[in-house]
Amino acid sequence: MASLSDRVLTGVDALADEAVAFTSDMIRVPTVNPPGELYDDCARLIGRKLQACGFELEYYPAEGCPEHTPAHPRINVVGTRRGRSAHPLVHLNGHFDVVPAGAGWTVDPWSGEVRDGRIYGRGSCDMKAGIAAAVFAAEAIRRAGIELNGTVEISGTVDEESGGFAGVAWLAEHKRLSKDRTDFVIIPEPLYVDRICIGHRGVYWFEVETKGRIAHGSMPFHGVNAIDHMSIVFERIRRELQPRLAGRTTEVPVIPPGARHATLNINGVNGGQPVDGIQTPCVADACRAVFDRRFLIEEGFDATKAEILELLDGIARDVPDFKYDIRDLMVVHPTRTPDGSPVVSALERALHRVLGRSGLVASPGTYDQKHVARIAGVPHCVAYGPGILDLAHQPDEYCGVDDLIAATKVIALAVLELTGTE
Numbered sequence: 099m100a101s102l103s104d105r106v107l108t109g110v111d112a113l114a115d116e117a118v119a120f121t122s123d124m125i126r127v128p129t130v131n132p133p134g135e136l137y138d139d140c141a142r143l144i145g146r147k148l149q150a151c152g153f154e155l156e157y158y159p160a161e162g163c164p165e166h167t168p169a170h171p172r173i174n175v176v177g178t179r180r181g182r183s184a185h186p187l188v189h190l191n192g193h194f195d196v197v198p199a200g201a202g203w204t205v206d207p208w209s210g211e212v213r214d215g216r217i218y219g220r221g222s223c224d225m226k227a228g229i230a231a232a233v234f235a236a237e238a239i240r241r242a243g244i245e246l247n248g249t250v251e252i253s254g255t256v257d258e259e260s261g262g263f264a265g266v267a268w269l270a271e272h273k274r275l276s277k278d279r280t281d282f283v284i285i286p287e288p289l290y291v292d293r294i295c296i297g298h299r300g301v302y303w304f305e306v307e308t309k310g311r312i313a314h315g316s317m318p319f320h321g322v323n324a325i326d327h328m329s330i331v332f333e334r335i336r337r338e339l340q341p342r343l344a345g346r347t348t349e350v351p352v353i354p355p356g357a358r359h360a361t362l363n364i365n366g367v368n369g370g371q372p373v374d375g376i377q378t379p380c381v382a383d384a385c386r387a388v389f390d391r392r393f394l395i396e397e398g399f400d401a402t403k404a405e406i407l408e409l410l411d412g413i414a415r416d417v418p419d420f421k422y423d424i425r426d427l428m429v430v431h432p433t434r435t436p437d438g439s440p441v442v443s444a445l446e447r448a449l450h451r452v453l454g455r456s457g458l459v460a461s462p463g464t465y466d467q468k469h470v471a472r473i474a475g476v477p478h479c480v481a482y483g484p485g486i487l488d489l490a491h492q493p494d495e496y497c498g499v500d501d502l503i504a505a506t507k508v509i510a511l512a513v514l515e516l517t518g519t520e
């Protein structure tokens with residue numbers, strides 16, 4: 099008699115067309131964020147599929163979040179299929195919001211077109227194919243007539259692309275995802291079908307304002323030019339800080355290789371006293387710039403911020419009349435799945451079975467793992483799903499059908515193992 103895992107793998111192959119069709123169905127709902135279009139429609143589309151696959155449904159509007167408005171409601175959906183017991187519980191989470199299509203497409207970004215073994219569309223790889231992989235992994239187990247020893251949950255959540263506060267963070271804050279309830283979390287984000295993603299770097303997003311003194315533009319010597327002072331900040335960052343950051347390398351396998359180093363990007367700058375878009379003929383008394391510092395788990399947030407303050411204070415010591423303010427806009431701490439986590443070993447075994455290879459990576463940018471680890475307190479969380487990271491947010495985004503099917507198999511085998519189903 100065929101083993102459970104053989105039956106599940108055969109089952110996934112039999113479900114392939116349905117998994118592709120469901121991915122296309124989701125792509126055809128343009129859940130564009132910002133501002134958060136059609137979330138209710140997409141949550142209900144996922145909900146109907148989960149219900150058809152034997153899940154109990156709950157819908158969670160993100161009550162209390164400022165971004166949850168009548169025009170753009172934030173609706174999350176969670177399905178639960180309990181097996182013989184409540185635990186072990188494996189939660190599969192995917193965000194269904196997508197970034198705007200942007201320019202440069204050669205196919206309709208909202209058609210969900212399948213061509214040459216690829217499913218095209220905005221959100222195909224990031225990450226509606228991942229949601230389909232989760233749903234059909236669970237469905238292949240059910241259609242093989244296997245009752246899980248534990249429980250599988252699948253959630254479709256909002257706003258990952260804008261921080262996830264009304265999505266996974268909301269579910270974690272309201273204990274729907276929690277360490278008492280949830281044993282393992284797999285987020286099928288696209289970080290290559292043969293790679294398991296064990297976390298991400300930290301983010302320190304901050305604004306610096308240099309403060310000058312206004313004067314007539316014809317007599318700049320009577321004032322202090324805040325833009326001049328900001329240019330000193332940029333110069334020191336370029337000359338002193340950037341080379342130091344480039345010299346720091348994390349032990350965590352962040353991809354692509356450039357992101358294994360600490361980085362800093364200047365996101366934007368504005369200064370002067372523009373009135374209705376027209377610049378006054380004055381010495382700039384203010385200049386603001388926004389910075390995006392990605393820090394390594396080895397650096398930590400406190401040292402990262404201290405280094406910025408030291409650079410600014412160093413300028414203040416050297417440059418007469420240099421005054422600044424700094425404002426933290428967002429801080430995300432790095433996360434890393436613990437060594438020896440069962441969720442990693444289960445996926446590794448499944449990957450070897452399905453694709454004959456596996457590897458660990460970490461993400462250059464953050465994703466919802468931070469909320470699972472930090473708010474819900476569930477350490478055993480990874481990202482694993484179909485799709486190529488580099489295609490996310492690009493024109494002509496696609497997910498390979500073979501990727502979708504392989505990831506569905508891998509997730510199904512991991513769910514069997516993690517729930518102790520034999």
Ligand SMILES: [Zn+2]
Pocket residue numbers: 193224225258287288465
């Ligand atoms: Zn994503």
